[in-house]
């Protein structure tokens with residue numbers, strides 16, 4: 193199951209990511225649950241390696257972009273009915289994208305953008321603005337350079353049972 197295999201992958205081979213795989217990842221993202229089904233997401237797909245590499249130079253957080261073969265930028269719409277739930281909706285959307293990438297044997301990593309205003313402005317400077325939307329996160333994509341190994345984080349101590 194993808195959930196137990198998913199890890200953040202930050203080093204990729206030179207193999208390109210198929211457009212059909214990117215489409216599946218976007219389909220998975222849009223399949224996420226959201227408050228009142230408000231679906232606040234917008235997506236930008238970038239396969240321009242020069243742009244991706246230049247973004248890698250903007251900070252350690254973006255180091256995976258040194259070898260990524262594709263980049264997704266997830267945006268959130270500001271004009272939704274229940275904005276107080278938007279960040280939760282977007283988290284579900286981003287996680288769906290990561291899980292689908294794992295299911296497709298791709299590597300991926302989530303890079304936090306919102307609510308850091310410097311990173312949000314940087315993304316808008318590079319990619320332009322999407323009307324009524326703001327950058328939420330980046331997802332680097334590629335074929336993993338090394339084997340993916342996830343270890344269990346199951347922790348019984350974090351589970352609290354209701355007792356009368």
Ligand SMILES: Cc1cc2nc3c(=O)[nH]c(=O)nc-3n(C[C@H](O)[C@H](O)[C@H](O)COP(=O)(O)O)c2cc1C
Pocket residue numbers: 198199200201202252253254255256301302303304
């Ligand atoms: C909200 C959020 C922001 C993150 N930001 C970054 C980031 O900027 N750069 C990065 O390389 N990884 C980033 N990550 C990935 C985490 O570092 C990673 O999920 C965590 O260390 C657990 O490792 P795992 O994904 O391999 O299970 C982010 C993850 C989340 C959920």
